[in-house]
Amino acid sequence: MTPNPTRRREASRRAVLTAAFDLVQEVGYAKLTIEGIAARAGVGKQTIYRWWPSKGVVLFDAFLMLSESGDGGPVVLPDTGDLRADLILVLRATVEELNDPRYDQPMRALATEITHDAELAAAYREHLDEPMREAKRERLRSAQRAGQLAPGLDLDIAVDLIWGPVLNRWLQRTGPLTADYAERVVTAALDGLRPRS
Amino acid sequence: MTPNPTRRREASRRAVLTAAFDLVQEVGYAKLTIEGIAARAGVGKQTIYRWWPSKGVVLFDAFLMLSESGDGGPVVLPDTGDLRADLILVLRATVEELNDPRYDQPMRALATEITHDAELAAAYREHLDEPMREAKRERLRSAQRAGQLAPGLDLDIAVDLIWGPVLNRWLQRTGPLTADYAERVVTAALDGLRPRS
Structure with a gap:
């Protein structure tokens, strides 16, 4: 044959x-x-x-293949009803992945290619970042329906506020990237920096 | 002679x-x-x-020379007493600098060198990031004394929450980097994502 x-x-x-x-x-x-x-x-x-x-x-296509190697369905974030706990779980997993020596070099390489190549960045945004971002927005939408998030909140800003600090600390190596850091970022993003009376 | x-x-x-x-x-x-x-x-x-x-x-030393070309005194952030307005002013200036074609290539180059070189990252942290970070913390400390920030707030987390999203959007090109975006990030960071009653 x-x-x-x-x-x-x-x-x-x-x-x-x-x-x-x-x-x-x-x-x-x-x-x-x-x-x-x-x-x-x-x-x-x-x-x-x-x-x-x-x-x-x-390398970008290699990441795409990895991201497609699951069951092919869309990514879904955990939703137990406890937004803070779910976000901490997810962000801690992100921290673990970023600290994993198997992924460290390839992910840094992809990140720096994106930094310098606007065309590759657009492909990354469409095929890798956007499906993940939609899963994040969907979890936040569910919290918004439950009254756990401010009603008029821009969900893209919310995603950036939760994930941006972790990604930036990883890329720019401005401090240790730990589970504790992930938890503090989630708490600070949800509560805000101003005092709550 | x-x-x-x-x-x-x-x-x-x-x-x-x-x-x-x-x-x-x-x-x-x-x-x-x-x-x-x-x-x-x-x-x-x-x-x-x-x-x-x-x-x-x-290239790193070139940035160091630029950062020292002022009057030699430490960097100080504006402090009018209105924290939100001051942070928006500073973050908008950051956005303008990141969008400036004169700085775009050199800053992206420095950022990617840091991503791949832990030793250079340590030098960057000590000589460039830390003095700027201390100026940011100092502005936040002043707000904390005035009761405008939560008393037990970790100021490094606060700095990351305000500046992280902007740096990450710039490096990863996940969306347009505008003055409006800077303003929304400051508001979301100060107020938090949870509703305020």
Whole structure:
């Protein structure tokens, strides 16, 4: 039986993306090359260049593949009715992922590619950030319906207020990124900096 | 009269730093080279290598020189007694600076070097971030004394909540960075996401 060419292409694509993800952990983004990825994936350099314009885009697609490797349904955040507890749970998981040595190099590489490449940033926003952001907004909408959030609140500002400090501390290394920090950020964002009487 | 060697060294140092800052705006960080900086500054390549281990550190020192070019006194944030108005003023100025094409490339370059280089990040934190952060904390301390902020508030969390979203939106390009956005972030951080009765 001749192997299905679509399947063969898909297998090569996955081999390239897995190789890129593994390799960037080992050598760092600066030393990641298309040649290195091709050797690791067991494909020709030209196969990669045919599908991807740059190593940044290969890495981006590797993240996309990882994000799609679940059951394919949309991401949903926990909703126990206790907004503070749910947000702390999620933000602590984010902190753990950002501190995980397996993800550290690839995620920093993707973040810096986005910083310098507006086109890749737009693709990132559409395919990776926006589905996650919608899940975050949806959890906040549910809290808003339950009267736990200010009625006129801009949910995008709310998402930025909760997740922005953690991402920024991670990227700019301005302090230790701990579970305790995640919890304090959630509390401060929900309560606000002004005193509550 | 023989020129003072200390002065001559200082003039070369400034020429190198100015050249690095100008050049990164023109060619971007990826194409910035020690050779290019040397040519622009009119010094030998070896002069640069004698003082700086990498182009990232040259650029960092260029920012340090800029931050020291005022009157030498510590940075102080405006304090009119109206915390919200003062924070909006400062955060809008930050947004303008981040949107300024003269600073865009150099600042993105510095930010991504910090993302990948823990040692440079530590130097950045000590010499550039911490003096600014202390000025921010000092403004918040004054508000706390006036009863405008929760008494037990962790001021570093407060700084991260106000400035983190803006820096993150800029670096990750997750949306337009406008004066209006700055204002909404300040309001949300001060009031909190939970309703105030």
